[in-house]
Amino acid sequence: xxxxxxxxxxxxxxxxxxxxxxxxxxxxxxxxxxxxxxxxxxxxxxxxxxxxxxxxxxxxxxxxxxxxxxxxxxxxxxxxxxxxxxxxxxxxxxxxxxxxxxxxxxxxxxxxxxxxxxxxxxxxxxxxxxxxxxxxxxxxxxxxxxxxxxxxxxxxxxxxxxxxxxxxxxxxxxxxxxxxxxxxxxxxxxxxxxxxxxxxxxxxxxxxxxxxxxxxxxxxxxxxxxxxxxxxxxxxxxxxxxxxxxxxxxxxxxxxxxxxxxxxxxxxxxxxxxxxxxxxxxxxxxxxxxxxxxxxxxxxxxxxxxxxxxxxxxxxxxxxxxxxxxxxxxxxxxxxxxxxxxxxxxxxxxxxxxxxxxxxxxxxxxxxxxxxxxxxxxxxxxxxxxxxxxxxxxxxxxxxxxxxxxxxxxxxxxxxxxxxxxxxxxxxxxxxxxxxxxxxxxxxxxxxxxxxxxxxxxxxxxxxxxxxxxxxxxxxxxxxxxxxxxxxxxxxxx
RNA sequence: GGCCCCUUCGUCUAGCGGCCUAGGAUGCCACCCUUUCAAGGUGGAGACACGGGUUCGAGUCCCGUAGGGGCUACCA
Numbered sequence: 001x002x003x004x005x006x007x008x009x010x011x012x013x014x015x016x017x018x019x020x021x022x023x024x025x026x027x028x029x030x031x032x033x034x035x036x037x038x039x040x041x042x043x044x045x046x047x048x049x050x051x052x053x054x055x056x057x058x059x060x061x062x063x064x065x066x067x068x069x070x071x072x073x074x075x076x077x078x079x080x081x082x083x084x085x086x087x088x089x090x091x092x093x094x095x096x097x098x099x100x101x102x103x104x105x106x107x108x109x110x111x112x113x114x115x116x117x118x119x120x121x122x123x124x125x126x127x128x129x130x131x132x133x134x135x136x137x138x139x140x141x142x143x144x145x146x147x148x149x150x151x152x153x154x155x156x157x158x159x160x161x162x163x164x165x166x167x168x169x170x171x172x173x174x175x176x177x178x179x180x181x182x183x184x185x186x187x188x189x190x191x192x193x194x195x196x197x198x199x200x201x202x203x204x205x206x207x208x209x210x211x212x213x214x215x216x217x218x219x220x221x222x223x224x225x226x227x228x229x230x231x232x233x234x235x236x237x238x239x240x241x242x243x244x245x246x247x248x249x250x251x252x253x254x255x256x257x258x259x260x261x262x263x264x265x266x267x268x269x270x271x272x273x274x275x276x277x278x279x280x281x282x283x284x285x286x287x288x289x290x291x292x293x294x295x296x297x298x299x300x301x302x303x304x305x306x307x308x309x310x311x312x313x314x315x316x317x318x319x320x321x322x323x324x325x326x327x328x329x330x331x332x333x334x335x336x337x338x339x340x341x342x343x344x345x346x347x348x349x350x351x352x353x354x355x356x357x358x359x360x361x362x363x364x365x366x367x368x369x370x371x372x373x374x375x376x377x378x379x380x381x382x383x384x385x386x387x388x389x390x391x392x393x394x395x396x397x398x399x400x401x402x403x404x405x406x407x408x409x410x411x412x413x414x415x416x417x418x419x420x421x422x423x424x425x426x427x428x429x430x431x432x433x434x435x436x437x438x439x440x441x442x443x444x445x446x447x448x449x450x451x452x453x454x455x456x457x458x459x460x461x462x463x464x465x466x467x468x469x470x471x472x473x474x475x476x477x478x479x480x481x482x483x484x485x486x487x488x489x490x491x492x493x494x
Numbered sequence: 495g496g497c498c499c500c501u502u503c504g505u506c507u508a509g510c511g512g513c514c515u516a517g518g519a520u521g522c523c524a525c526c527c528u529u530u531c532a533a534g535g536u537g538g539a540g541a542c543a544c545g546g547g548u549u550c551g552a553g554u555c556c557c558g559u560a561g562g563g564g565c566u567a568c569c570a
Contacts, residue, residue, distance in 0.1 A: 016570050051569050119568085128566070152568050170499070179497050187568040194570050218498055218565040241500080244563070251563075294507055298518040317507075318499075320563055324506045327520050337533075373533040384531080454529035466531045
C-alpha cells in the first residue's frame, strides 16, 4: 500500500464567479465529483474571486443552484461550510499574502516594480516579461518600496532544465523551463493570481486530486515548481479534456447562439438553458458522463450511482470532443420513457404552466402515460398535449383543412362526425378499447378506412394532426367534452 | 510564431500487440408493426488522418508529417 492509497480523496470545483454556470464547467466538476464519490471522499466547491474586475453579483448563487438542480451534492463550500473554510478566496487574502512574502524571503520569488507601460513595451517588443526586476539589488528594492512604488510578486522560475509531471489522464508531460515566464503570484492590489491562490488553497484544504480543464496544462510546470518552493506535498493532477463546439471547431462558446450547430440551430450551454429546454437533470448528467468516459458493457444509459461505482480518472479519454448535443434528446427521451408517472407528471407541470395552461393535476397524471414514448423534452408536452388543458371556453374548433383526411371532403368528414356523436353517447363503456371496436365498425359500415375515421376524430378532438392515440385521448377527455369538441368541429364545416 | 496536448464511423465512444474481415450508441436510410406521431423490431451505409519504422504480427509501441485544440495577462 502506497501513501496515496491511504489518503482520503478530496476533489474540488473552483470556478470564478463570472456569471451563469456553463455546462463545460459542470463536465469538469462532474468528473471530480464522480471520482470523490467512487472513493468515498469529499467534493468541495471553492469560489475563486480573485479578479475583482470580472466578478458578477449573483454568480455564486447561480453556481450553487446548478449543482442543486443536477443533484450533485457538495460536501464543503460557501453554502455548506466545512472545516477548511472560508471557501471564497476573497476572504482568505491574508493567507496568500503571507505565503507570497514567505517565498520572497526564501528567495524563490521577488518584487517586480514594472509599470503597465513597461509591460506593454515588452509585449510590443516580442517576448513577454524580461525579468528585469528579478535580480534587483536589495537596496534598490527598499528604495522603490520606500518611494511608494506599486509592485507585484513574481515567481522565480528556473532558467534552464526541464520540468515534468504526472498527469493521470495522459501520463508524463515534460516542459522546458526556459519557455516559462516568471508568473505573477500576488498582484499589486494585494490579490493573488490563480497560480498562487489555488495552490495555497488546495494545500490547506487538503485536496488530494486536482481535476481541471486542459487549458491549465501549459502552466502545470509552473505550478509544480511553486508546490516545490512552498515545500508542500503535491496532490495528483488530472487535466480534463474540454468540450468543443458541435462542429468540432473551437472551445464550446460561453453563450448560446454564438455559433451554429450543423443545422444552424443554437444549442444549450448554460445550465439554466437546459432547465428551460425541458431536460431532466439525470439525463444531462448521463449525457455528460458519456463524453470522454465510457461506462462499459456497451451501456449508454446509467445512473450516477452506477457510474460512480466504477469511475476512474485514469480511464478518461484525453482527446477533446465535439459537443454531441443531439444525443441528449435521445437520452432525455429514454429517461422520460422510464420515468415514474407521478414524477413525470410533476416534471411536466411547470412546462405547461410556463406556456400559460391551467393544469389539472389529476388529468395530467392520466395524460402522462400516453405521452411517455412521445416526448423528447418536457417542453414537447405543450405541442403534443396542450389541448388537454384548454377548458370549455378556450378550445377552438379546428379548421377544415386539419379535419380532412386523405381523400376525404366536406361531406365525408361531416358524415363521420355526425355518426360519431350517437356512437359515443351509446357507449356504456367509454374505454379506448370499446371505442376502437365501435369506430372500427363504423368505418366498415360507411366504407372508410380506419385511418380516415380515426384521423377525423383525432383532428376534431385535439385540433391537431399529430397527437396521442385518439381513443385514449377521448377516454381522458371524457364523453361530454369529446362530444362537445366533435360538435364544434362539425359546426365549423360549411 | 513559440511551447504543450490530442487524432478510431458525421458525432460520442470500445479497443490498453494476435480475441478486429474494428464492437456499441446516436444521427441517417430501408423494411416490419401501426388510427397520426412516436416507441419497438429487423437490416443497411458509415472509421483506425498520412508516411516511415519496431515486431513473426500494429488500430494498439516509436519517429516524422498533416490536421485539430489549448497556452503564451497584475483573467481564471
